């Protein structure tokens with residue numbers, strides 16, 4: 001874990017993003033996936049919304065995934081174990097990058113076949129405190145033909161953009177600066193499961 005934390009903070013510092021394969025043990029991934037499937041079958045997931053507060057609305061032309069927010073005071077033991085790992089990531093990034101990250105919020109996400117999330121930034125006027133995005137994929141297997149990549153756009157000095165696609169391979173962690181990297185979820189051909197969260201600069 002020390003080595004992984006070191007890589008995350010170093011690459012966030014120099015590249016604003018990092019992809020880590022095998023961030024969690026297989027056994028842990030399977031357990032989280034099973035828990036998510038159970039909660040889904042219990043009807044706990046809701047259509048994801050965009051915006052916050054009064055402006056919160058369901059806009060399926062923008063995103064059509066389903067989510068279940070994790071409640072900090074009601075975490076299951078598995079969720080608590082994941083939050084613990086994310087907290088280590090938070091501390092490592094703070095040590096190297098001085099971002100003053102204080103807390104975490106996150107949700108399970110399920111993208112049914114055909115669903116997507118169009119290009120966006122995770123940090124915007126209505127949501128200023130999301131500083132670092134942390135995504136963990138829980139899928140059993142994933143290949144190019146399943147599509148559903150996370151597409152990230154990196155602004156280049158000449159004004160163009162470099163595009164990078166990352167497949168939602170199980171156990172893979174993607175971390176990036178929420179206010180700097182526009183991204184989208186391309187339409188998926190297979191059910192796509194993840195935990196998405198944000199490290200924030202407020203409690």
Ligand SMILES: O=C(O)CCC(=O)C(=O)O
Pocket residue numbers: 109117122135149150183184185194196
């Ligand atoms: O699941 C992903 O790869 C990205 C999800 C995302 O961009 C979001 O929930 O804001």
Ligand SMILES: [Fe+2]
Pocket residue numbers: 120121122183
């Ligand atoms: Fe996002």
